[in-house]
Amino acid sequence: MSKPVINSKLPHVGTTIFAIMSKMATDYNAINLSQGFPNFPASSELISIVEKYMRKGFNQYAPMPGVKELREAISDKAEKLYGISYHPETEVTVTSGGTEALFSAISAVVEKGDEVIVFEPAYDSYVPAIELNGGIPIYISLCPPHYKIDWEIVKQKISSKTKLIIVNTPHNPTGAVLSAEDLKQLANMVRNTNIFLIADEVYEHIIFDDLKHHSFMTHPVLQERSFIIGSFGKTFHVTGWKIGFCVAPVALTTEFRKIHQFLTFASITPVQYALAEFMKNPDNYLEVPAFYEQKRNKFLDAVKNSKFTFQPSSGSYFQNLSYKNISNENDFDLAVRLTKEIGVASIPVSVFYHDKTDHKILRFCFAKDDATLELAGEKLCGL
Ligand SMILES: Cc1ncc(COP(=O)(O)O)c(C=O)c1O
Incomplete structure (x- = not known):
């Protein structure tokens, strides 16, 4: 046989x-x-808080979008740092790491034959997720030492088939960060189009020399079409916990959650409660x-x-x-x-x-x- x-x-x-x-x-x-x-x-404090919630019995499935307290903490942080209000009920989703958020966001929008612009060097999970959804990666190569995006080239690569552009700032592997001018240039390109954006901002709190992190949350034209992705693993030195989030306007979040609920359904419960408590002290980030x-x-x-x-x-x-x-x-x-x-x-x-x-x-x-x-x-x- x-x-x-x-x-x-x-x-x-x-x-x-x-x-x-x-x-x-x-x-x-x-x-x-x-x-x-x-x-x-x-942080031993964070570990103790996780233990506290485990011992208190918070060990069963969390709600599909994440525990309310953590969604509220994510929303509060966005408001405090970037001046934007995301509704915790409908626009914030807790995920099993930034990786899951990336996969869910890509799957939510990419259909067979869609083109997705990817800047290289690129984090390795983007392209497999695009291809599994039948999408076609369109590569734009960035060069050392500054890895600056040439927006004229982006303009040339955008076509009627472009569905999504994936951007990562601060950037792995180069350590480059986007400026306010970069965000403006991108906004000029996507304004009045059907192009979605993924802003991979998992290193939002790892930025140096008094540079400011320019989140896609801060630009209305970008924000209205963006899935913005974060990772508690990166921010709190707990990469093995695989816990992150996606914030996006309600229509985008609705589709995002349709994927998330069948990919993982929910993420680890006691860790979510603990992160919500830990984030009450902003010094921690x-x-x-x-x-x-x-x-x-x-x-x-x-x-x-x-x-x-x-x-x-x-x-x-x-x-x-x-x-x-x-x-x-x-x-x-x-x-x-x-x-x-x-x-x-x-x-x-x-x-x-x-x-x-x-x-x-x-x-x-x-x-x-x-x-x-x-x-x-x-x-x-x-x-
Ligand atoms: C650019 C980038 N995006 C996403 C991720 C994934 O984050 P997580 O570990 O929370 O899944 C990483 C992790 O290395 C990364 O470097």
Whole structure:
């Protein structure tokens, strides 16, 4: 009897580079600056609050859109920081991480044959989600050192088939952030069109040098057509909790929830209550930029005598280093060699381009304790 054969819906997708590099870091006992996650503990206060809610018995399914208290906390924060009112009942949804929110938002709008504009280098979940929904990614390539968007090129790429544009600020993997002028340019392009937007703002609180995060919430033309996505995992150093959110106008949220309710239905209940309580103290998120700026500076200080060159990251917890003065190898080979020989794992930035464009740049995650950053810097200076 013959066995059933799967016809892959994602034939080009293999094991992600993050899994490969993290495994290699373990195998070679290297410092793992590849995957983006903190190696320091989360707030013990937050952990105690989660425990409190678990012990109180908040352990069954949460309401499908998220617990009311957390939706209200998300809405209050949006009002406080960006001056916009999202109704917690109809416009705020708690999700199982930013990743789930991205998938639900993309699935809510993309139909077969729709074009979706994606800026590269791009976070790796966007394109598979577009393709699973029958969409066609239209790539716009951004270049080091500033990774600025050329809005004239965006204008040329927009067609009658464009359904969605996905934007990420602060940006993984480059650390670039969008300016108020960028938002204005995009607004001029989408005004009076049927184009939707996804603003991936999971690093909204990780931004440096007194730069302001320009949320899509702050521009009415963008806001009215945007799914805006956040991640508590990033903001509160708990990436393993996989908890995030999406805010969007009611018509968009209605469709978003139709997907969300059958993808996960709801997210972890005691954590939602705990986050709502933790967010009552705004310092818990307002102090995050300074905390990570110190880490970025520590890492840059540790590599300043190396042969790497860099543009300081403006946001996210990633710093890119160019090795043009060091080697001609392709970035994947160098990332492997650095892990094996120097003992520092990183991510080759070419993996974030569909055609593997190699600008000779590696991405390093600086969400690590100071001793780890110093030791990594010492090793990198030896190259
Ligand atoms: C740009 C970007 N978007 C979304 C996510 C996903 O966030 P979460 O871990 O909350 O699913 C990440 C995580 O690395 C990211 O870097």
